[in-house]
Amino acid sequence: MGRVTERRRTLRIRDGAVSSRADTLVAEEPLEIRLNGKPLAITMRTPGDDFALAAGFLVSEGVVAEAGEVQSIVYCAGATADGVNTYNVVDVKLAPGVVVPDITLERNVYTTSSCGLCGKASLDAVRTTTRHPVGGTPPVRVTPELLSALPDRLRGAQKVFDRTGGLHAAALFSEEGELLDVREDVGRHNAVDKLVGRALTDGRLPLSRAVLLVSGRASFELAQKAVMAGIPVLAAVSAPSSLAVDLAAESGLTLVGFLRGPSMNVYAGEHRIALEAGVH
DSSP: OOOSEEEEEEEEEETTEEEEEEEEEEOOEEEEEEETTEEEEEEEEOSSOHHHHHHHHHHHTTSOOSGGGEEEEEEOTTOSTTOOOOSOEEEEEEOTTOOOOOTTSSOOOEEETTTEEEOOSOHHHHOOOOSSOGGGSOOOOBOHHHHHHHHHHHHHTOHHHHHHSOOEEEEEEETTOOEEEEEEESSHHHHHHHHHHHHHHTTOOSOTTEEEEESSOBOHHHHHHHHHTTOOEEEESSOBOHHHHHHHHHHTOEEEEEEETTEEEEEEOGGGBOOOTTOO
8 A cells, every 4th residue: 555655855955054854745646446347537646545535536426425336445456467456546346226327428537636627528527416415405504703713623633734744635524613524635636535435435425514624725626526425515725716606606505715714705605604693
């Protein structure tokens, strides 16, 4: 199994003083996801929680929505020509009766750590219909004060980031602000998939009373992953994209950006933000 971190020698220059030392870096390796034995996607990820990552990816793609729809997830033995198991190829086998999608669709299913899914044939291909509509979730209400406390709680849980400074993170919180789960990865979208995949295998989907917090910006893909998992509130410490805001407005997702201390922007779904009387 690949390591989460690796050591590399580096030349350090500090105030004119030069030295040589080893530095701890976050590992980045490719993961090929196969569906019933056929290649489906390749993502650059930080090794670890690979089965959850694969399961969460399939939730995002609308392939599965319940734990019982996945029969097994395994590493592919003999993934290379010489029979070596690289632990960089996983095969997801769907349960009998689950419809296998056409994996030869007009799309290049290739993911990178920076941009997420690339090469979708069209915007319509991304707007997968969720089986956990956010608009029909219970009436979750969160205060600005609760939201403002979440980034520090997320930062405090980023163990690998403390050693490398090179990881994104995603966390699930309860509507009372309790940290439910946190995952780190070189890619924000992978961190979210790991959260969702773990929730799927634990039988906790839909996450209809959860708040999802992501480091960095909120892209369309992250908004879609939240919607597909039935998450009603998505918050990001940086900016959302215009398409993420459009999707949030269309789906009923509450989208919060620039969450920094007591300041934040609510771009959609403001009905879930519990404001004091008279505040607009």
